[in-house]
Amino acid sequence: MNRASPLLAIGLLAACSGRQSPLAPAGDQAETLHQLFLLALAVCGIVYLVVVAALVWSLMRRGRDEDRDGAMRGLNRGLWATGIGIVLGVTILIVGSFLADRALFATRGEDALEVRITGHQWWWRIEYRVGGTARWIETANELHLPRGRTTRVLLGSADVIHSFWVPNVAGKIDMIPGRRNVLDLTPRQSGWFRGQCGEYCGMQHAHMAFDVKVEEPAQFEAWLARQSRMARPVGDSRGMHGQAVFARTCSACHAVRGTTASGRAGPDLTHVGARRSIAAGTITMSRGALQGWIAQPQALKPGTSMPAIPLAPADADAVAHYLAGLR
Numbered sequence: 001m002n003r004a005s006p007l008l009a010i011g012l013l014a015a016c017s018g019r020q021s022p023l024a025p026a027g028d029q030a031e032t033l034h035q036l037f038l039l040a041l042a043v044c045g046i047v048y049l050v051v052v053a054a055l056v057w058s059l060m061r062r063g064r065d066e067d068r069d070g071a072m073r074g075l076n077r078g079l080w081a082t083g084i085g086i087v088l089g090v091t092i093l094i095v096g097s098f099l100a101d102r103a104l105f106a107t108r109g110e111d112a113l114e115v116r117i118t119g120h121q122w123w124w125r126i127e128y129r130v131g132g133t134a135r136w137i138e139t140a141n142e143l144h145l146p147r148g149r150t151t152r153v154l155l156g157s158a159d160v161i162h163s164f165w166v167p168n169v170a171g172k173i174d175m176i177p178g179r180r181n182v183l184d185l186t187p188r189q190s191g192w193f194r195g196q197c198g199e200y201c202g203m204q205h206a207h208m209a210f211d212v213k214v215e216e217p218a219q220f221e222a223w224l225a226r227q228s229r230m231a232r233p234v235g236d237s238r239g240m241h242g243q244a245v246f247a248r249t250c251s252a253c254h255a256v257r258g259t260t261a262s263g264r265a266g267p268d269l270t271h272v273g274a275r276r277s278i279a280a281g282t283i284t285m286s287r288g289a290l291q292g293w294i295a296q297p298q299a300l301k302p303g304t305s306m307p308a309i310p311l312a313p314a315d316a317d318a319v320a321h322y323l324a325g326l327r
């Protein structure tokens with residue numbers, strides 16, 4: 001055995017917990033799936049141990065003299081035991097998965113928060129419904145959820161098939177063009193988690209992730225109220241300059257509510273400065289990262305639908321300053 005193997009094993013095991021793992025459930029749906037997983041693991045583990053034990057036992061008896069009748073009786077008993085074992089194991093798995101399915105799709109009252117999420121190559125459009133009205137608040141690439149309350153996510157796609165997956169909170173479900181799939185999320189633990197597209201959707205599939213923040217209901221409401229506001233007016237001359245450059249070069253694809261920019265081809269940037277990462281979880285948010293992304297989107301995420309737009313250094317600096325201030 002080489003020396004790296006134990007290290008590798010530790011690394012692999014360590015990867016089994018954390019902010020993007022179905023083995024560390026932090027929501028009702030993930031908890032149900034985790035229990036089903038443990039049940040399947042137990043049943044299959046027992047079957048495995050019994051089969052190996054039977055194999056060892058028969059190998060040890062090989063070549064021993066025994067009368068034919070005794071051997072036939074033993075074989076018969078073995079076949080009966082196997083049959084009963086299979087029926088029992090399969091029954092346990094069927095009942096377990098039936099109950100898990102019922103738990104996942106149990107309706108959870110009328111007060112569910114409604115969120116519409118649309119998959120795009122390679123980012124997420126996220127819209128919150130304003131309680132019972134036809135108004136939606138748009139944001140992108142960062143999902144906030146109130147702890148202890150069910151959020152009903154309505155999933156769609158603008159182009160190819162994607163799959164919505166926040167492993168710590170719930171199972172995954174496909175986002176299919178022309179169809180609305182529904183998934184309930186009931187998070188129980190607050191904190192940051194990570195979501196990831198779960199269906200290969202093109203070159204930057206691996207960079208189609210998003211941050212998930214589960215927070216106390218009051219905090220969540222405050223966040224949503226901030227998101228619903230128009231962009232903060234720019235306070236300084238560099239910001240004004242940035243806003244003007246933005247309106248000229250970026251507004252065909254991006255919206256900043258409260259300004260003339262109203263493009264819909266890319267993420268809504270009204271409060272982009274308050275996000276935790278840029279370009280669907282690809283790079284950590286900072287003023288410098290914003291500037292880097294604007295200068296070189298094709299280098300950071302080759303194939304992305306955002307073109308590299310050559311800007312004079314002073315213009316690039318002003319745009320990054322402007323966006324970082326949109327909080």
Ligand code: HEC
Pocket residue numbers: 121122123140141204246249250251252253254265266267269272275277278279280281290293294301304305306307309319323
């Ligand atoms: C042709 C359309 C298009 C133009 C023009 C465009 N963008 Fe984008 N932009 C996109 C798309 C699409 C994305 C999502 C890319 C991804 O994550 O794969 C994006 C992502 C971004 C993001 C990251 C948003 C997030 O939520 O992570 C920022 C910031 C951004 N663009 C700024 C700009 C600025 C500044 C300009 C003008 C200099 C600009 N964009 C011009 C299409 C465009």
Ligand SMILES: [Cu+2]
Pocket residue numbers: 162163197198199200201202205206208
């Ligand atoms: Cu994908």
